[in-house]
Amino acid sequence: MPFFIWAPGAALLVYIAGVDLYPAEQLIVAVLCVSLMVGAWWRYIRTLDNHYMLRTARLFLMVIAGFLAIRYIIWRFEYSIPWYESTFDIACALMLLFAECIAVALYFGGAFVNLHPLRRHPDPVDMKDPNLPTVDVFIPTYNEDADLLRTTLLAATDMIYPRDKLRVYLLDDGGTEAKCAQRGKKGEQACLRRKELQDLCFEVGCFYMTRKDNRDAKAGNINAALARTDGELIVIFDADHIPTSDFLKNTVGTLIADERKAFVQTPHFVINQDPFEKNLQASREMPNEAEMFYTMNLRGMDNWGAGFFCGSGAVMRRKALEEIGGILTDTIVEDAETSIELVRRGWKTAYLHLPMLCGLNPESTEAYVHQRRRWATGMCQLLWEKNPLFVPGLNIAQRISYFNCILFWIFSLSRIVFIICPLLALIGGVTLFAAPPVEILLYMVPYLIGLGLVVNALYGRVRWLFVSEIYETLSSMFLFKNIIKTILFPKHEPFIVTPKGERMEYDKLSYLAPRFYLVIALQFLAIVAGYYQLSTDPTTLNSVTFSMGWNLYNMIFTLAALGVLIERRQVRSRPRVPIHEMAKVKFNNKFVPCEIVDMTEDGALLRLPGWIERLDAKEGALEFAQNHIPKEELSLTRVLENLNRVGFQVTSVREQKKGEEERNLLVGVRFRYEDEIQRVAVVSFVYGSSERWKRWLMQRNKHSRIMQGVVFAVRAASMGVFHIAMAFKGLQHVLLASRLLSRRRNASRVTEGEKA
Template identity: 30%
Template sequence: MLILDTYLSSFALVAVVAGLVLLVGPLARKSNDWIRVFLLALTAILAWRYMVWRITATVPPLSFDIDAIASWIFLTVEGLALVSSTSAYFILTRRRERHAEADAHLRWWGDDPPQVDLYIATYNEERAVLERTLSGARAIDYPKLRVFVLDDGRRDWLTELCQEYGAEHRTRPDNNHAKAGNINYTLRQRLQDPDPPAFAAVLDADFVPHPNFIRRVLALFHDPGVGLVQTPQHFFNPDPIQHNLGIAQAYPDEQRFFFDHLEPARDGWGIAVCCGTSSMVRIEGVKAIGGFPTESVTEDFLLTIRLDEHGYQTVYLNEPLTEGLAPEGLQEYIVQRGRWCLGMMEIIRNVYNPFGTNRLRLMQRISLLDSLMFWTTTFPFRLVSLLCPLLYWYFGIIVVNASVSDIITYYMPYYIAVLFTLNWISGGLIMPLLNDVSQLLAAWPITRAVWMGLFTPGPHKFRVTAKGGDRTKAVVQWPIMRPFAIIFVLTLLGLLLPLTGDILFSHVSRAGDGIRIIIFWTLYNLAVLAVTMAACIERPRVNRPQRIATEQVILSVDINRFYGWLTDLGVDGARIRGPAGLSIGERGTIELEGVGEVAVRIAETAPDGYILDVLTTPQQYSLLLRKLYTADAAPGTTRGDLAVMMKGWARLFASR
């Protein structure tokens, strides 16, 4: 009874915090800046209340004792991660949306629209990827636009494809400085032409522009102080974590929090950053800084800082104006994030030290520090959190000496506040276990990239993120899964072997009431590791990329006409919910809005209808690409939905 009373009294602050956030949050609009500041400030205060308790009550005095060394190492990593989180809370206290500004200045140029170039950088992307992008580029609604495909792969067949879609194919004699060097080479040539560009938009080869991309972005250049406009990156296919775990319809891609919430917040502070693709730059600003910078493999972030140093601001237009192909393979996903980290470390080590004697504004220094802290603390903390319970089970080392009531009193209020606040801001994007999995998968490569970028001189090799390829077979990524499987087995054995009474594990009684914390920590790590290993099993991707659709169509087979609902649509296949009685192999047509009457073949039956082969003509193929990838809307889901996620998991397990 005494123990129960102790636990109940420990819940007092938890109840107050939970009641406060549940009372304030649902009644407040997301645009209410005062509520945003209040919730983030409350979260930060509770975070540092927890950290003060950790420092003063949960670690032994600093000494050369193994318990003390392990405890202080973990505390240091945790404290630095909390510094990074606090920096993010500070940045999130503001938010700026520029929709009205873009509406008000859509034709600031009057009757003389400026010349705009669109640069599509490519290296080894396959024809289908580039054709999709070129189809979107041809549909752009802007009168003075030239489209250039900058081909570092120097492929002859691409010349013909560019001519077909009204683009210009450019190559160069070498691949120096990768993407930035590729753009600089063509830009230098264009500045000598009779119609040099005043602005240049940049797209990766797998990003498709919407028809209003140029007009909407160009509107924000009405301010002569704007040097670059960045727009969000949306993806028409699920990333590897979404796809492999079967949660694409219930959980957004891993980059949604950054593009939908952190970038608008950074824009509110005047520190929005260029993210490469889906951006447009003022050529006058690029000339002022001597071209696109080449000192880092993430030239986009460096471009932002260099423009800012010369008086040109980067702003953010939070509208879905392009959509691209997320990495489909787990290895490519990890390589991409490792490259981002490496590039950031190169900038800080070689170009712009936030503590150095340069001309950076205070907020740009804070921006650099925020990025530095994110990459150097978040992922090492995730790794260390996996290892700490093992230190106890195998060596009796206790890194957090606390009781359950202490954890409830000091940690739980902070945890509830951060979980609620970030989900209130983002619309349900923060799901603890899934967020841990996305960080854990890339934790070691990113930690290694931090070391390489900060402590090795380079130059470091640029690795292009592979897109496309054969994804029709299930693949187990053993090299990625193996370390997680080893830690999973060690964690499970550490939890189970003491139950045998083996004398080697007699030290488990040392933890006292804290054993409950260690057991919970261990069980949580097992859950994270299990889901991480499941994400390493790459499921086949058929008829990819597909778009979920809810379009009513007429299916004609011979003289019969049936109404049905199109639920999935791709360039060569579709799924229709419709009448029974049709046979595999039968041919017919469906009427697609914006494309016309398209030939189809019944490929297989489904529980609620049929899987169709879509047999387009070349002209229809181009129109279908536009229909699929240039709609004025964001592809995929942008909010988390736990109920839909559970249904998706049920279907996934049933299919296995």
């Protein structure tokens, strides 16, 4: 929609929202707007399959919610600031208002970006065309395990593409000449790693590449490889990102169809739960945190021509990269920086929302926070170095889209302010509002209801209500320091790789928890202070009750964040992939039908029929057919050609009963490969089908009910209470141990004195 059409409409909306009303009139407006929004929301979730009705209901919701948000902020500026209180009170009130303005700006930015998410389809490409562009696949690595790299390399070399036009490179930054030249153990380890990965590349059939030093981290690693290769297209995969066999088949056509396309980005699909899901023991039905970004935000940005290169899972045109000097290195978010530079130079981008690679979330809360700190720091650097609002070459929609990505990370400051303010009001007696609580509720409640309805309508498929509150509460406690530091001193920060494939032998409390103990203690103290004020001064009933309700709301999510900090046991470095497909197993020269329940490249869990009363065999073989044969090529001959067999050793056998009569045997097996061909077949079977990842996403991306988020938040808060109980019990054990140790020391001193 052209700027000259929607800009006057936005100005008219602001003008109408600024009209003064009496409280009774404001109540009528609030009830009317909320009623209209509830009706539109109900219509929205009942017409998810009707594209026209969907867009209309979404736009209507956004306009009404925008009206309520603008009206609330105007009222806050005009009537709610306590100008006649102390300087400290005024400063705190203005700090809160500024935090609310950031939240409203983020709402409008998100609504604009996701107004009409674009859904692209792959452009067809003929794999027999002799003029297909040559493709170089770059897999940068720094400290990842060789077994993890083997899986990614095998999948990359197995992608459907002419063999003479595809080259796969492992870019090793852990075995650079500078690292190998180090004295002592570090240098020896770097040399051993280089030798190990060189042998791995020889076995897999790809190219090993390293460089002199580690300048500019991942971006410098890719740029060094760009200078030594000549493929027309560049594909970048992180070390833990395993591509499906049809990755190039679905992406290359988009770049062939338009020579001004700089890159095609695909979503990062993850197969393991992030620390929030794992530690809070969330069901598999709950969408992953990243799905909101990859399912909605990137499609919305693609609609406005504001493409976003995500660092991995992208096919890039060499000519475009060479024009801007390679991957840019002025900030530690080289992917976002490179995206903005390409778009402002006039290059086009595309986002193809098809899950064609699977990767790993950080397993621990520490690794998660570490990753988010880097992203938040990099985005704040981008705010100073190349602010999308001011760099030349972008249109208005692109500026808003890119700035909204930066504002998302700055919102952590607002979350901290929202946590602190009720504490200041209850414990310190700070006046944050000049208006009476009833008037505050008349403006605030409809604004918050409207915000919740829009969030559920836009993101209900990919984010449960209130789940974002838990993520933001935990993240903000660790990000605000980095954000403030980077805004004040935007110097270049080092790029530190996020740990992946971590294991935990037992449940434990995270060392990140102590600051949450302090916040919980202050929130509890604030409740006590509130009750004391009510008992001593009943005239403060309305204001104190309002602050206590706000504080209790914050306390629920602080407890939920504390529940996340119970690190759950995890013994596998790579999770099993649910398969649920039929196959055959061979025991003692007899074939038995089975169901593959789940599987990795190391082993599988098989379900055998109940008529097998006992299983004495210690080894056998699994026979399975590849599941990603194109429909147009499906035939009996093609299926038989794709039959594979791999030997295994039985590791566990247990009985599974369903009711009184039905029973099965669950058999755990560990694979024994005779050659690399068998391993390639297993990797291709487990990770090679994009259809499997699509089905997985469809099962999770169902529009959530509002109560799902409420129940989950309360359950998460109860786990926070359990965390405190565990910490208290652990403290008792520490005190008891210290007493016993003290007694032993005293006893030994007495004994030594008697001997003397």
